[in-house]
Amino acid sequence: MWDAIVVGGGLAGWIAGIRAAQRGKKVLLITEGVGTLFYFSGIFDYGEVENLRHLPKHPYTLFNSQAVAQGKRFVQEICPEYVVKDTPQSALTVLGTVRRGDLMPRNMVLPDRQEPCKLVLLVPEGLKDFFPEIVMANLAREFPGWQVSEKRMQVAALAEWTRLGKSVSSIDYANIWRSEEGQIALAHEIDEIKRRHQQAGKTQERLVVVLPSLVTEYFDASRTKPYQKEFSLPILEMSSFVPSPHGRYFAEYLKHVFSDLGGELMLGARAVSFNGASTTENQVKSCPELTVHSMGKSLCLKGEKFIIATGGLLGGGIKVGMVRQSIRESVFDLPLFVPKGWSDPRFLAPQPFAQIGVETDEWLRPLDPENGKLVWDNVHVAGRMLAHWDPWTQKCGGGVSITSGYAAAELI
Ligand SMILES: Cc1cc2nc3c(=O)[nH]c(=O)nc-3n(C[C@H](O)[C@H](O)[C@H](O)COP(=O)(O)OP(=O)(O)OC[C@H]3O[C@@H](n4cnc5c(N)ncnc54)[C@H](O)[C@@H]3O)c2cc1C
Incomplete structure (x- = not known):
């Protein structure tokens, strides 16, 4: 049994996997693709952290300044070419x-x-x-x-x-x-x-x-x-543009760091569901087994804890069917926060669909947005899958993913 199974090999998943492996945990990372690192400029944006922390339910409300700084330092530790300064720096697009x-x-x-x-x-x-x-x-x-x-x-x-x-x-x-x-x-x-x-x-x-x-x-x-x-x-x-060489080489590098630390990898594999769950009315459920499709086979993998970093709508972790109401988190079937209106016709306006995702408690465990109840106690959510934030208008994509990935690994 793995101490943790990380689902998703985008920024949040790699950071979580590497940190957990560095802490001596037995970790498996499963990923279908490379995620949005394909579009990565090479620069991690954190946004106005202190201001964003005042927005209701924004992921930054879950972390104090120390946690944000820890994640930043961790990136520099694993990749010393990244420069951490107290004030933002400038680069050429x-x-x-x-x-x-x-x-x-x-x-x-x-x-x-x-x-x-x-x-x-x-x-x-x-x-x-x-x-x-x-x-x-x-x-x-x-x-x-x-x-x-x-x-x-x-x-x-x-x-x-x-x-x-x-x-x-x-x-x-x-x-x-x-x-x-x-x-x-x-x-x-x-x-x-x-x-x-x-x-x-x-x-x-x-x-x-x-x-x-x-x-x-x-x-x-x-x-x-x-x-x-x-x-x-x-x-x-x-800065990089699509297809991003920074993203490609960074993902490659993270993979090696993870493997060197003893992390196990399943690339090109898709987590499809979890099973073996016991569900009772009054008890928090547990989810000991994850079903994964890999190389034409179906496998059942057991873990103590799971980190879900499947990237929301763009990463493939949230699927929208033919009818808009059929939107769902595709692996753990987690309830989602979905705003009433999804889009704003003004092209550059904040788009409500960006806020779709999973609400969590302070330990990044999924909650049901309808009633605030804990859904799984051994699942932690990281990165773009979290609800209530917008990487584009708030310019905090890298910051939220690194901070939550790191924090999730600390909870293993
Ligand atoms: C076009 C674009 C450009 C951006 N540029 C920047 C930038 O320059 N700087 C910045 O700071 N932020 C940027 N961002 C935001 C940033 O990339 C994201 O916030 C962040 O990378 C999200 O990381 P993630 O790991 O949560 O998700 P993702 O990167 O989407 O990764 C999700 C991973 O999960 C895998 N996956 C999904 N479902 C499954 C499944 N069922 N089984 C197994 N694996 C699965 C996917 O294959 C993928 O590898 C950009 C975003 C976009 C869309």
């Missing part, structure tokens, strides 16, 4: 605008604005959904007084793709930067920028190369080599 963020990799943190420097945008040829003209215009507007220029680069490995007119995603480029050939090409390009700069006699000026896509190897999945090549100039990475 893929459009060349500046955005704030609470937890981001070192290479993404914008240099101090008070000290002007020269930015050189390195544009990898054929990069899909990347618009250098827009980026250049935005950089010029965001950094008045700074010099901004652009350099296009070609990678020999992609000559055939270019010839065929095939576009190259940011993940393709991230993979190339991880090959020896790609590293040499990138290093050469950066040396060239530096050489030209020196030739122009501007050796005093601070020079930074701006790069879309991911180059830092803090997610060295194999962790067999000190991977990152030393480049002759600092690189400022822009």
